Amino acid sequence: EAQANGDVPSIPVQPISYGDAFHFMSQLSEHSVPDGWNGELNITYKILQSSDNTNVTFIEVNNVQNISTINNVIAVIYGTIEPDHMVILGNHRDAWTFGAVDPNSGTAVLMEIARLLSDLRDKVRLEAWTYISIM
Numbered sequence: 001e002a003q004a005n006g007d008v009p010s011i012p013v014q015p016i017s018y019g020d021a022f023h024f025m026s027q028l029s030e031h032s033v034p035d036g037w038n039g040e041l042n043i044t045y046k047i048l049q050s051s052d053n054t055n056v057t058f059i060e061v062n063n064v065q066n067i068s069t070i071n072n073v074i075a076v077i078y079g080t081i082e083p084d085h086m087v088i089l090g091n092h093r094d095a096w097t098f099g100a101v102d103p104n105s106g107t108a109v110l111m112e113i114a115r116l117l118s119d120l121r122d123k124v125r126l127e128a129w130t131y132i133s134i135m
Helices: 018-025 102-123
Strands: 028-032 046-049 075-077 082-089 130-134
Antiparallel strands (some): 028 046
């Protein structure tokens, strides 16, 4: 369905680690990339492998495309003084490469903020100034 709607990229993509990207990109040695194509790797960005470089790489990609239900965890504290104003805190939960854990630190921070705000509300009877949503 997503493919029929044009929601799937037409160029196959396989996320790879920083180390693998550095390894492959450092072997390219001809034709500098156009302005705006440089990334964060500590190399000179090129787009062509030299003719004397005989290295060949094969990547087999076995991605499965499916539509599935996801869950969102949302905590809300309703404000009493300015209830029409909002504070929204959020974090992504996806990870793109093997071993990627970048969403976990943000999730840990959000969970701690939610715990502290809940404790303040319950123990000190603190009234929220405004609407706070943690996603």
